[in-house]
Amino acid sequence: MAISTHQPWEDPAFESELASYTSNVLRLFVEGLERRQEGEVLDVGPVCGSNITFFAQRVKKLYVCDMFLLLDRNRRNGLAFNRVWQHLDYPPQSFDGILLWDLVDRLDDTEVGRLVELYENMLRPGGIVMGIVLGKQAIPQAVNSFVIGDGFRLYLRPQHHLNLPFYLRQNREVLALLAPFRPVKSFIYRNGIREFLFQRD
Amino acid sequence: MLRKTKSVENNNMPAPSMGEKTIIGEQISIEGCIQGKGDLVIDGSIKGSIELEEHHLTVGPKGQVEADIHADNVTISGRMTGNIKAGCKVEITKEADFNGEIKAKRISVEDGAYLKAAIELEREPQKKAAPEREPLTLVSETDKSK
Numbered sequence: 001m002a003i004s005t006h007q008p009w010e011d012p013a014f015e016s017e018l019a020s021y022t023s024n025v026l027r028l029f030v031e032g033l034e035r036r037q038e039g040e041v042l043d044v045g046p047v048c049g050s051n052i053t054f055f056a057q058r059v060k061k062l063y064v065c066d067m068f069l070l071l072d073r074n075r076r077n078g079l080a081f082n083r084v085w086q087h088l089d090y091p092p093q094s095f096d097g098i099l100l101w102d103l104v105d106r107l108d109d110t111e112v113g114r115l116v117e118l119y120e121n122m123l124r125p126g127g128i129v130m131g132i133v134l135g136k137q138a139i140p141q142a143v144n145s146f147v148i149g150d151g152f153r154l155y156l157r158p159q160h161h162l163n164l165p166f167y168l169r170q171n172r173e174v175l176a177l178l179a180p181f182r183p184v185k186s187f188i189y190r191n192g193i194r195e196f197l198f199q200r201d
Numbered sequence: 202m203l204r205k206t207k208s209v210e211n212n213n214m215p216a217p218s219m220g221e222k223t224i225i226g227e228q229i230s231i232e233g234c235i236q237g238k239g240d241l242v243i244d245g246s247i248k249g250s251i252e253l254e255e256h257h258l259t260v261g262p263k264g265q266v267e268a269d270i271h272a273d274n275v276t277i278s279g280r281m282t283g284n285i286k287a288g289c290k291v292e293i294t295k296e297a298d299f300n301g302e303i304k305a306k307r308i309s310v311e312d313g314a315y316l317k318a319a320i321e322l323e324r325e326p327q328k329k330a331a332p333e334r335e336p337l338t339l340v341s342e343t344d345k346s347k
Contacts, residue, residue, distance in 0.1 A: 049293075049310035056308065056322040065317045087317060145312065161313050 020155045024187050025195035027152045029097060029130040032197075033059060039096035042122065044103055045069060046145040046159045054148045055099075063090070067103055068143060072162045081111055085118060093124045100131040101146055104174065106164040112177045120180045123200045129181055133174050135192030139166060227263050243279070255288070262296045275305075 033039045038060040043051065045066030056062040070084045098119055104112050119129060134140060142158035149155055171194065175183060181198035188194050222240035225231065229245035240257040243264040251258060253272040260266050264279035273288040277297040285291055287305035295313035302319045310316060 045316075046312065047310055047314055047316045048312065049308070052308055052310055052320060053322065056320045057324050060321070062320045062322075063318070064320065066315055069313075069315050157312070159312060 020149070020153055021189050021191055021193065023146075023152050023154045023195060025130055025132075025185060025197045026148065026154065028185055028197050029099075029128060030058065030152070032128045033097050036096045036126070040094065041097040041099065042090070042095045043099040044101065046101075046143060046162060048145040048147055048157070051099075051145070051148050059096075063095070068106070068159070068162055068164065071106060071164055075164065081114070085114055088115075088118050088122070090122050092121050094122050096124055096127050098123060098127070098129045100129050102132040102134060102144070104131060104169075104177065105134055105166055106143070108167060109177060116178055116180055120200065125200055127200045128184070129178075129196075129198040129200075131174075131178070131196040131198065133169060133171075133194045133196065134166075135188070135194055136168060137192035139168065222257075225264075260297075 033041065040061045040063065041055055041059045042063045042065065043055065045064065046068040047064060047066045052062060052064060065087055067084065067087070070087055073079075074081065074084050100119075103115070107115060123129065132146065140156070140158070142160050143162040143164055144156040144158055147155040147157050169177075171186070174194075174196065178196070178198055180200075182201055184197040184199050186194065186196045222242055223237070224242045225245045225247065227244045230247075231245070232248045234250045234252070235241070235247065236252040238256065239253075240259070241251070241253055242259045242261055243266055244261040245263075246265040248267045251266075251268050251270045251272070253270075255273045257274040257276070258270060258272040259276040260279040260281050262278045264281075266279065266281040266283065268281075268283045270283060270285045270287075272285075274290050274292070275285050275287045276292040276294065277285075277299055278294040279296070280298045282300045284302040285304070287303070289305070290307040290309070291303050291305040293299055293308070293310045293314045293316060295311040297311075297314045297316075299315065300317045302321075304321045306323045308320060308322060
């Protein structure tokens, strides 16, 4: 794992490739949820109106708890991490799916471990987790939300109000951190973005 | 301070309830049940319940509400804890800090809003997603190792 000191690159061609891509894992995640009728899903943010509408129209209930904003507030106020995790106070086995997005990129290994413990508790057996991890060439200048467009296309929208560290990890490190879950599918895109679909047995 | 404004003025017609809005000012705190037939803007502090069927409730940036709300449209720009049942739309602006449940036909949320919410929207009949054309940018892990 490496903490990035990478400066924003200025190659417009690369930026446009990074700005959007068609997500296979999102499609698999949605198909998985559609198989579980009346599903309940947790989205940990960053909050995005179109994503809320997208999922709220497909599941029985969508839960949103913006961990990115809470982490940012915590950092700004110099508060301990455990104050953030107490917001994920959902009862055991509450969800059929969890949208992790790239939250792992913003946490050190210890905190990812704590998050995974919570997710394992909150997810129902057979429940799925969608995660995104940015690669070396995709280190962002800002935290992004992944805005869902037509045809499962994801548009990266910078969230300049959020200031969080970035932890670059190899695939094996990501898989090891999320070891309590079974990896179902993973994809690497040319823009450096990696996507993972995990399942709780 | 409670103020009533009329955005529609027409002396030849019976007083319309549409277009009237009541403002609960910053210095006002109310505890209890608010019911009404007009739009309401809250810049003060409310604890209890708010019933504004067929009307618009706005919690302004300085508003603090701890209540269950039933209205046609709801806009939250301030701090709110409680449940919202909206006949039509809920709008959460970037200044908002919302904690509770939302039931509505539609919702819009601005980037930057804090939301801890359980959301139920009126669901559209299931549409089958059109099959995607083969993604060009994608290489699966297995393909990559070949």
